[in-house]
Amino acid sequence: MRRRILGLATAVVTVAGAAGCGSSSAGSSSSAASADGKTTQVKVGIVPIGDVAPLYLGQKKGFFGDRGIELKMESAQGGAAIIPGVVSGQFQFGFSNTTSLMIAQTKGVPVTSVANGSATTGDTETDVSGVAVKKDSPIKSAKDLAGRTVAVNTLQNIGDTTVREAVRLDGGDPTEVKFVELAFDQMPAALDSGQVDAAWMGEPALTIAKGQGARVVTSPFAVTDPKLTLTTYFTSTQEAQKDPELVKNFAAAVTESLEYATAHPDEARQVLTEYTKIDGTVLKSLTLPLWPTAYDMASLEKLASLGEQDGLFGDKKPDLKALFP
Incomplete structure (x- = not known):
């Protein structure tokens, strides 16, 4: 097969316009401190596409601030570039497509998903x-x-x-x-x-x-797969062990953000203007993904099977239960 192997040790690529019609790295929120008065700045590696709208929306609505988290998003070209940044500690969390996470795990890269990201609309005529x-x-x-x-x-x-x-x-x-x-x-x-x-x-x-x-x-x-889980938010196993409370709070805030974006699609659509440069016509016409709060394991099993068929994992198989707990 004519495929170039993309090494997961590749340095994180931080780009100003990785998606859309140009985009920029987002700044942090002026969120409220947690109950103990402390606020932790958390860096998240993201791909600036429509799928991450809930993250920005949740930041605006204070879902992260209420849990003592101050978000700072940094853009990269894709999940494969974000993974090394999370493992090295450059980011506490990352956003990635699920196939890249499976490849990383089979290569021995210590990552684990902590919250769902997005799913296909299931529409074969108009999808995300x-x-x-x-x-x-x-x-x-x-x-x-x-x-x-x-x-x-x-x-x-x-x-x-x-x-x-x-x-x-x-x-x-x-x-x-x-x-x-x-x-x-x-x-x-x-x-x-x-x-x-x-x-x-x-x-x-x-x-x-x-x-x-x-x-x-x-x-x-x-x-x-009409129910395909496309992306998730993840962290390193080291971070999960070092600060389980932070991981728990981040995951809870992401889940609340997914629920809010699903219930308020117009607000989710509008927040795209804060991290992509798109005009009004595009904003009205683009298709948003679905934002379920849980992974669809059957679809992930199918994706893993396709990865095996295409030789993405070498002689190993991804442990989906460990990767998507």
């Missing part, structure tokens, strides 16, 4: 991500991606895994897809210029590309 091509492209469906160059934000993550599955299910040869790494915010222009044949994009990059005339040929998340 999709593979887009130029309007006049000869690519009509997923199977036509075989032999083509497809951009993903990081190699060996949930993007290329589910794209391969979409190709496979459509009758194409997934081993013939040529993946290249590109930041989300660069994908619409790269697609329009013909630098790549197709691009797997999350929001808001997907809606931006569609606004430029691109069309979606497959929605890999929803095609793979």
Whole structure:
């Protein structure tokens, strides 16, 4: 298979515009102190896409401040870049796609999920991500991606895994897809210029590309599993053992934030303007993910099976119960 192995020891990539139409690292909140009067600043490595809206919304609503946590978010291109930062202590917590976490665990990287992140909408026509091509492209469906160059934000993550599955299910040869790494915010222009044949994009990059005339040929998340757990928030096992109370409070605040964002989608949509630069038209049109508070273990088992099939884990298998407790 034509895949480049992405080393998890790669340094964390901090970028100002990793997704959307450019974005910036977020500052900290002026949150209230905890009951004992102490406030702990917590750094979280994130990918600035629609999926992390609850984190920013929860910060604004004081869910973290009420628990004595002052958030500082730092942007990276993908979960594979965030994982080393969490393990090294640069971040106390991180946001990552679930496939990258599985790969990390099978390589002996000490990480554990602490709270759910996002899930697919399950809509195969309009989902939170999709593979887009130029309007006049000869690519009509997923199977036509075989032999083509497809951009993903990081190699060996949930993007290329589910794209391969979409190709496979459509009758194409997934081993013939040529993946290249590109930041989300660069994908619409790269697609329009013909630098790549197709691009797997999350929001808001997907809606931006569609606004430029691109069309979606497959929605890999929803095609793979209509209940697919996409991302989670995680920490290192060392951090979990060192400060279990912080981990407990962070997880509780994230869960409250997920519940609030689900109940207030308009507020969740609006908060995207604070960490991505998107115009009003894009803001109204983009698709938000689902934010369930619990992992869907059946979907994670399927994702692990696909990872094994594609040779992502070497001779080991991910321990899902340990990784997603």
